[in-house]
Amino acid sequence: MSEEVIYAHLKFPESRKTENIQELDRFEIKAPPVSSHVWRQIALTLTFLCLLLLIGLGPLGSIWHKCKPCPNHWLWYKNNCYLFSETRQTWQDSATSCSSQNASLLQIKEKSTLEFVKSQKLYYYWLGLSPRQDDKNSGENIISSARLKRYMNDINKMFCGYIYATNIFYVPCTERHLLACEKKANPVKAESVLMSEDPDREM
Template identity: 45%
Template sequence: MSEEVTYAELKFQDSSETGNIQEFDQVGVKAPPVPSHVWRQRALALILLCLLLLIGLGVLGSIFYLTSKIEMEKLEKLQNFKDKLQSNVSLQLIYNMDNLKKIRNLSSTLQEMATKLCYELYRKEPEHKCKPCPKEWMWHKESCYGEFKKYETWQQSDVTCSYHNASLVKIKNKSVLEFIKSKKFYDYWLGLSPREDHKPKKDLDETIISSDWFTRNTSDLNGRMYCGYIYDSYVYYDFCTSRKNALCKKLANSVKIESILMNEEPDGRM
């Protein structure tokens, strides 16, 4: 009797659940649940995709790291090569500068020796081929001195000197003073500035520091102005229109070393 009751209850419950399911299907309120194995497949696929992406990122990162490392090594080698090249160039420049300085010093020494030797030859033979002055000009230190016995006015004598790329002699140091005194010049115009007032004679030694050696404008000379001239070891003043000789001075050429050894004539500075 009890077994029948139990069976009847179970059957009733089954029939009532079936009715509920049918009722929900008809109305559309509640859909049947998705099986759990579908979600597992989707989750597994998503996990695999993420792993593949991570693996791909790792591979790309490794490739980027290796490439960057190789490029950095190349760049470092190039930088080292550049630094070494710059260092070698700097050392070569220093070496060349040292050699150039030595060559210049040697050239200067040879030039000094040649000048001294030529001067000794000039003392024995005034028109020696090594003389750095034009023919018939006197040589002293770095200058050439020329006498022009034309008996001209001071202004005309100044023009004569200019024609030979020279100027009237100015005595501004002891060396020039002693040279001029040793030659005993008489009645030669000097490069003293013309002046309006007359000056008494003065010993040549007293004129070295004189500001009168700086020749001023001479374009407006007239018969009332005075110009200085040398007579032995004294300086006198006379009218600039008086007629006297011209004593000119200009820079000497460099002594040519080959002119001491060869027979060619040096070029005179005209």
């Protein structure tokens, strides 16, 4: 009989644990499922926010496009824009082409410009040097190019300079070489990009 009592005492805690678990299961609070109406509202809100972002990015993109310092296909370096075209023309036609884009033939007046020109590895590009009556000094090392002066003689009988790597060569101005134009870059200010909505110049 004493064995049975011990057995009952040993089993009792186990049965109480089971009862406690069953009670917890009975009273456990389960979260109600989220209705499809709530998900629909969330999806609509996110879609609306995406549309607002897209609408806002449009004007910012157009402002940035208008505030670029150089036109498309031009290289920007320091305060200038440069165009290196693959079109071969006479010196005079090249000068006219640059002029039509509010630019001039490439001139090297500063050391920084010289370094930039050397880095571009230019071959057979006309320079904005004054035409000469002879081809003296052909092959001279490029240091700087003088400002273009008005020529008084017939251009077809004169010699014009072109760049070949780091040298300048003079050939008849009627020969056809590549086109190198330069012009001043438009200033870009941080406030103009952020605040201006209609910049009055195209860059």
